[in-house]
Amino acid sequence: MNNRDVLQLDQSDPLASRRGQFIVPDKTVYLDGNSLGCLPVVSRQRAQEVIDQQWGQDLITSWNRHGWIDLPVTVGEKIAALIGAAAGQTICCDSISVNLFKILSAALVMRPGRNLILSQRNNFPTDLYMAQGLQALLGKDTCELHLVDDDEIAPQLTDRVAMLMLSHVNFRTGRISDMQRMTEQAHQKGILVLWDLAHSAGVYPVELDQCQVDFAVGCGYKYLNGGPGAPAFAYIAKRHQHTFHQPLSGWMGHKAPFEFDVEYLPADGMSRLLVGTPPIISMSVLDAALDVFNDTDMKQVREKSLGLSSLFMRLVEQYEELAELICISPADDVERGSQLAYRHPHAFAICQALIAHGVVADFRAPDILRAGFSPLYLRYADIWHSVETLAQIMRQELWRDERYQQRSKVT
Ligand SMILES: *Cc1c(COP(=O)(O)O)cnc(C)c1O
Numbered sequence: 551m552n553n554r555d556v557l558q559l560d561q562s563d564p565l566a567s568r569r570g571q572f573i574v575p576d577k578t579v580y581l582d583g584n585s586l587g588c589l590p591v592v593s594r595q596r597a598q599e600v601i602d603q604q605w606g607q608d609l610i611t612s613w614n615r616h617g618w619i620d621l622p623v624t625v626g627e628k629i630a631a632l633i634g635a636a637a638g639q640t641i642c643c644d645s646i647s648v649n650l651f652k653i654l655s656a657a658l659v660m661r662p663g664r665n666l667i668l669s670q671r672n673n674f675p676t677d678l679y680m681a682q683g684l685q686a687l688l689g690k691d692t693c694e695l696h697l698v699d700d701d702e703i704a705p706q707l708t709d710r711v712a713m714l715m716l717s718h719v720n721f722r723t724g725r726i727s728d729m730q731r732m733t734e735q736a737h738q739k740g741i742l743v744l745w746d747l748a749h750s751a752g753v754y755p756v757e758l759d760q761c762q763v764d765f766a767v768g769c770g771y772k773y774l775n776g777g778p779g780a781p782a783f784a785y786i787a788k789r790h791q792h793t794f795h796q797p798l799s800g801w802m803g804h805k806a807p808f809e810f811d812v813e814y815l816p817a818d819g820m821s822r823l824l825v826g827t828p829p830i831i832s833m834s835v836l837d838a839a840l841d842v843f844n845d846t847d848m849k850q851v852r853e854k855s856l857g858l859s860s861l862f863m864r865l866v867e868q869y870e871e872l873a874e875l876i877c878i879s880p881a882d883d884v885e886r887g888s889q890l891a892y893r894h895p896h897a898f899a900i901c902q903a904l905i906a907h908g909v910v911a912d913f914r915a916p917d918i919l920r921a922g923f924s925p926l927y928l929r930y931a932d933i934w935h936s937v938e939t940l941a942q943i944m945r946q947e948l949w950r951d952e953r954y955q956q957r958s959k960v961t
Contacts, residue, residue, distance in 0.1 A: 551864055559861070559930035565854050568926040571842050572775070579932040579939075581911045584749055584889050584922030587775030587839075596838035600831055612830075621833045622781075622802075622824055628840040629774070629783045632848065633747060633766065634757035640785045641820040642770065642833060646748060649767045649784040650680040652796035652823060654713060657742045657765065658684075658693055660793055661712035665690070668706055668741075669715040671697040672722065677715060677746055700725075703732065707739045714741050718756070719749035719887035722914055724859075724879045726750075726887050730761045737762065742790075748772060751783075753855055753888040753925065755848035758785055765790075773888070773924060776836030784823055791819055800825035842926065854925035855888040858933055862890055862921060865937040871944040872937075875919065889922040898961070902954035903943045909936045913961050 560566060573589040574580060580588060604612040613619045625642035633640070643649065654667060667681050681695040698706050707714065714736045719726050733743045744765040750756050752773030758766055764787050770780030786794055795816065801807045802824035805815045816822035860883065866872045875892040894900060894917060901913040911921045921936070943949055 551861070551868070553931075553934060556861070556930045556934045559857065563854065563930070564850055565846075565925055566929070568842065568846070569929065572927040574927050577908050579909045579936050580927070581909065581921040581923065581936060583775075583924030583927070584753075584772050584920075585912055586771055586778060587752075587773060587924060588927050589777070590775050590839045590842050592838040592841055593775070593777065593835045597831065597835050600834045604834075605831075618828075618830050621830065621837060622828050623821065625781075625833055625837045625840065626783055626820065628837065628843075629751065629768070630785075632756070632774075632840075632843060633751055633768070633785065634755070634759055634761075635785055636759055636788075638819055639758075639788055639791075640783055641823050642781050642783045642836065643824055643828065644782060646746065646767045646769050646782045647676045647680050648798070648825070649782055649823070650677060650715075650744075650746075651684065652798055652825075653744055653765045653767065653784065653786070654681060654684055654693075654715070656794045656796045657713045657744070658688070659795060660790070661740070661742060664710055664712035664741075665692055665694050666696050666708075666711040667693065667713045667715055668696050668698065668703070668711045670703070670717065670720075671699055672720060673697075673715070673717050674721045674746065674748065677717070681715065700727070704735055707736055707741055709739060711736075711739065711741045713744060715744045715746070717746045717748070719754070719889075721749055722878075722918055722920070723891050724749070724887040724889040726754075726880075726885050729757070729763065733761050733763055749887055749889070752843070753851060755852055759787075763787065770836045770839075774836065775839040775842065775926075777832060777839070780832050780836045780839075781829060784820075786820060786823070791822075794822065796823065798825045802826055802828070846926075851925050855923055856883050856886065858923040858925060858928055858930065859886060859888065859890055861930055861933045862923070862937060865934065866892075866940070869937070869941040869944075871941050874944075878918070888924070889920055892919045892921075893917050894919060896949055898957070899949040899951075899954040900940075900943060902956075903949040903951065904936075904940060906954070907939050907943065907948075909939045911936075915961065 626640040630640035747768035751768040766785040770776035897919040
């Protein structure tokens with residue numbers, strides 16, 4: 551593999567033109583789209599329009615005139631198209647954390663006599679923390695979080711488990727869990743299944759309906775490019791919606807919020823997941839960002855995602871000076887999401903040095919260097935440049951510089 555082969559890959563890339571739809575900073579290779587996606591040009595335009603015209607001029611009339619009140623549903627349906635969900639099952643609201651609280655609470659009520667929430671020990675912390683909070687609130691007799699390693703899940707699927715809560719793609723290693731198989735196994739024991747799509751929505755052709763998933767959550771600011779703190783989304787399979795009752799019964803989830811009734815009555819369908827007034831500015835920005843996916847074939851996105859990560863992996867293997875970086879992501883395409891994780895005792899300083907040299911990756915405690923691959927705005931040449939830069943940093947031990955040892959609040 552040499553530089554010319556890589557340029558050839560870019561020339562035959564069917565998604566190459568998508569890059570022009572994003573603001574990609576100069577002299578930067580951005581390998582962190584799995585934490586915060588790049589700014590789509592249409593989102594910047596929409597932000598300006600929403601602030602200057604809709605808020606600035608049209609003010610309160612915009613709730614109707616510009617469809618603000620329907621945004622959670624319209625944005626939800628755009629996301630539905632990316633995750634294999636038929637209409638009427640996806641809504642945009644709140645954060646993953648808050649949506650988890652709502653869904654876990656509702657699921658426990660839907661499975662009377664069962665108190666366990668089963669999850670992966672290496673799941674994303676907020677998923678575990680939210681279940682721990684619910685356990686503290688309800689007491690262990692009603693809600694108990696039980697954590698197991700990935701390969702111990704199947705034997706733990708017992709008739710005490712109400713909910714199996716899994717990440718589709720592990721946030722550290724990028725390992726994909728088999729959605730179809732695990733959902734089916736859990737269903738055989740009468741267990742409801744929730745999938746966290748934070749690292750697969752927008753980069754992997756997720757098939758929620760086809761896998762008969764019960765619930766899913768995901769965020770708007772990673773591969774969906776909705777901007778920092780963009781609202782999240784939630785999916786509830788149609789068959790569960792009429793028995794789904796969540797405790798954050800705010801007025802936006804009421805059947806008729808503008809009747810101002812004393813009694814809470816949940817809306818029909820997905821709107822019952824809503825709590826308070828939606829953040830219109832950030833939801834509008836996400837709404838625009840999703841238009842980048844119009845006419846985008848998710849299979850092509852997946853192919854390029856694997857193309858980028860496997861190129862990175864192969865290039866790293868070519869350098870002797872990178873031999874101390876231990877890849878903990880699956881080498882097998884079928885099991886690999888859109889990121890790679892490398893273990894190194896000085897991963898933090900190496901990551902800082904990379905960023906200072908224009909390659910933005912990230913660090914995950916205690917010793918992981920993580921590179922995410924966003925197929926819509928990365929080129930194969932960027933991967934080449936990233937690995938060259940990494941090799942130079944290791945060869946010359948540039949990471950030892952005092953500057954690269956300083957830890958800020960966000961790492
Ligand atoms: C990023 C991420 C989250 C973030 O949750 P928020 O409440 O939206 O901040 C949750 N779960 C996973 C797996 C993530 O990767």
